Amino acid sequence: MNLGIIGCGAIGTxxxxxxxxxxxxxxxxxxxxxxxxxxxxxxxxxKAEIKPVDEFLTDVDVVFETASQxxxxxxxxxxxxxxxxxxxxxxGSLFNDDLRKNLETIAxxxxxxxxxPSGAVCxxxxxxxxxxxxxxxxxxxxxxxxxxxxxxxxKRTVVFEGNARDAVKQFPKNINVAACLSLAGVGFDKxxxxxxxxPVETRIxxxxxxxxxxGRLRAEMENMPNPNNPKSSYMASLSAIAILHRIIxxxxxx
Ligand SMILES: NC(=O)c1ccc[n+]([C@@H]2O[C@H](COP(=O)([O-])OP(=O)(O)OC[C@H]3O[C@@H](n4cnc5c(N)ncnc54)[C@H](O)[C@@H]3O)[C@@H](O)[C@H]2O)c1
Numbered sequence: 001m002n003l004g005i006i007g008c009g010a011i012g013t014x015x016x017x018x019x020x021x022x023x024x025x026x027x028x029x030x031x032x033x034x035x036x037x038x039x040x041x042x043x044x045x046x047k048a049e050i051k052p053v054d055e056f057l058t059d060v061d062v063v064f065e066t067a068s069q070x071x072x073x074x075x076x077x078x079x080x081x082x083x084x085x086x087x088x089x090x091x092g093s094l095f096n097d098d099l100r101k102n103l104e105t106i107a108x109x110x111x112x113x114x115x116x117p118s119g120a121v122c123x124x125x126x127x128x129x130x131x132x133x134x135x136x137x138x139x140x141x142x143x144x145x146x147x148x149x150x151x152x153x154x155k156r157t158v159v160f161e162g163n164a165r166d167a168v169k170q171f172p173k174n175i176n177v178a179a180c181l182s183l184a185g186v187g188f189d190k191x192x193x194x195x196x197x198x199p200v201e202t203r204i205x206x207x208x209x210x211x212x213x214x215g216r217l218r219a220e221m222e223n224m225p226n227p228n229n230p231k232s233s234y235m236a237s238l239s240a241i242a243i244l245h246r247i248i249x250x251x252x253x254x
Contacts (some may be wrong), residue, residue, distance in 0.1 A: 003114040004060040007067025008041040010229030014237035029056035041077035054085040080106040087115040104183040117240045118231035123208040123219025127185040135212035138185045139192040143205045146197040152244030160195040167193035196225045
């Protein structure tokens, strides 16, 4: 199997290094708008080549987008039109209903898949399963240190309460988690989000609360930052690598 990676930053690097150690993967094609980023990553890998996306598309089986929302808009249609599976990390791009529906249509037509890793949260599997029957309420509570929100509160303060669509307009850094949760469950307009600034918090914590016919779900994650990009949670990289194993392994978990 050959892999394409668009975006050689923190997550792209983690995915590429993991892929480099997987025997089933023969060649890893790298592309980044910043040539230094792709060259730096290339020098750390055994089986990588640097190529523009349109030149590697015929040779790959799966493409990772680990770049930006702009990259999803530019490259996702091309990847799917080529009939290749796509793993999207910049899930926030899918808040754009037109883009998301267009990608779904192209993927259906070309019989390929769009994978969305669970990212920096856990419990997405439970929300997705619960959504098969009535799922009454889904709430995401994100707690950060006030400094990481550019604030200076000396006590716990709720800075946003509303639906996911409005949350990402005001707090775009929460966008990937809110998008993944919304798409797994009740959608952008019904998924509720609370963003809390708490001086006690040293990590970024995400708590998912849901109830429905299945019962009640509480899932909480306290994230360590990615060593290569403190703005990314390390778990986001691990969830991307887990999707790669899911594609390769015969046994599918979850
Ligand atoms: N799903 C999640 O839970 C989750 C979590 C963290 C980050 N993300 C998203 O994943 C993406 C990558 O995150 P990261 O921490 O690796 O970022 P990063 O800034 O470390 O790396 C991004 C890389 O992509 C490159 N890039 C940007 N736009 C590009 C384009 N149009 N074409 C080609 N290359 C391009 C940049 O030059 C950079 O090298 C971001 O969009 C981020 O928001 C998702």
